[in-house]
Amino acid sequence: MANDASAVSDARSPAVSNDKLADPFTPPADSSLWRKNFLLGAATASYQIEGAVDEDGRLPSIWDTFSAKPGKVLAGDTGAVACDHYHRWEADVDMLASLGLEGYRLSIAWPRVKDAAGLPNRKGLDFYKRLLNRLKEKGITTFVTLYHWDLPQHLEDRGGWLNRDTAYRFADYADLMSRELAGTVDAWATLNEPWCSAYLGYGNGHHAPGLADGRFATQAMHHLLLAHGLALPVLRANDPASQKGIVANIGRGTANSASAADQRAAHLFEVQHNAWILDPLLKGAYPQDLFELWPGTEPLVLDGDMQTISAPLDFLGINYYFRTNVASDGAHGFRDVPLEGVERTQMGWEVYPDGLRDLLTGFKSTYHNLPPIYITENGMASDDKVIDGHVDDTQRISFLKLHLAAVNQAIKAGVDIRGYFLWSLMDNFEWAFGYERRFGVVHVDYSTQKRTIKRSAELVAKFLKERKARV
Ligand code: GCO
Secondary structure (H helix, E strand, O other), rough: OOOOOOOOOOOOOOOOHHHHHHOOOOOOOOOOHOOOOOOOEOOOHHHHHHHOOOOOOOOOEHHHHHHOOOOOHHOOOOOOOOHHHHHHHHHHHHHHHOOOOOOOEEEOOOHHHHHOOOOOOOHHHHHHHHHHHHHHHHOOEEEEEOOOOOOOHHHHOHHHHHHHHHHHHHHHHHHHHHHHHOOOOOOOEEEHHHHHHHHHHHHHOOOOOOOOOHHHHHHHHHHHHHHOOOOOOOHHHHHHOOOEEEEOOOEEEEEOOHHHHHHHHHHHHHHHHHHOOOOOOOOOOOOOOOHHOOOOOOOOOOOOHHHHHHHOOEEEEEEEEEEEEEEEEEOOOOOOOOOOOOOOOOOOEOOOOOHHHHHHHHHHOOOOOOOEEEEEEEOOOOOOOOOEEEOOOOHHHHHHHHHHHHHHHHHHOOOOOEEEEOOOOOOOOOOHHHOOOOOOOEEOOOOOEEEEEEEEHHHHHHHHHHHHHHO
């Protein structure tokens, strides 16, 4: 969940220091996380780590265009080099495997695998084939996201997600990738966080392509979800053995007071962050409360669209980061009311693991057809420094322990959660915040590209080793 630049930035010191935790990371013995079939992995995304943006025929994406515009990204950072993963992928895969991580979630860069005429780019396809083959050789479960925001610029030039045709181009792209990679992908996710693509990209302009109009946001969302629905049958036909799903970021909104107005505001916050996406996917209809929040922004929906969008899912990926405290804005919406005295991360996001548990148990009661869930992203940013070759990321260790405990509580409450992916495997390009915000469990020195395993990753590896040794 990459929120906009207005995030509260009064980060405070962590609530619990490493040496005060009985055991800094390992879950209690009765935790569901000791189940060997509970997948533990790490996640990344193409534009955030690959670099090599002009190599082997890769076309510009909307993020190449956006990050080149002055003022759009902190410090003028771009994904031009990032973690140079395009050239360092073998060592990165070996590093992932050395940590004992069982799953890896990556994304494909659409502009790298198709040219402007929609024809395959063999060099780009070969990169992903080599990467996935090595992951399979290492016994890693592979979760592949088709769209993690790097739309080819030539499609944006024709309207991008405001153009219904882009949904059909996406289905063509899904067809190519599922034919080329069938057998090496355990789970396909069509989209990552359509909320960010639609709202930050077309609603408030804080992300690429930088447009700002409520009607644009709802129409872009509709075409994104339509793209998802059109791609599902294609993925099923080309790669029947794999799981198919989508990844949604979710937001916990709590009311600043018990007043009816503030309670309504918290409800509308969660409609805008959660039901806007989950209702079409799981109920086949948009939440009407959304149009109370944004009057007159109903998207153009054609016959059959909602049926296409709400096709059954094998899994739902959930990305969770923080809670937002809200009050009524006095009109028909909500406004943030940042709480004092709470623990926050480098992003200014409040550490609030109960929000993950409560949202998941809430979804279980709201959606009777809730598919199996993977926590496809959870993690935090901190200003990590390498000191004497080590990174003691104490707050992240506490954050991960608390959120894995929340996952366990949700599982005990009956939510079918099958795995958890750390965001992120390595520090990377954090969208509008550039490289300042470090989310990795592995530190990246961008001047040398040296990777340094952080203490959090060491402790995750230790837990995974202990779990593997358990009979
Ligand atoms: C997202 C994206 C990631 C972000 C991460 C931290 O969920 O926004 O998937 O690319 O980097 O969430 O904001």
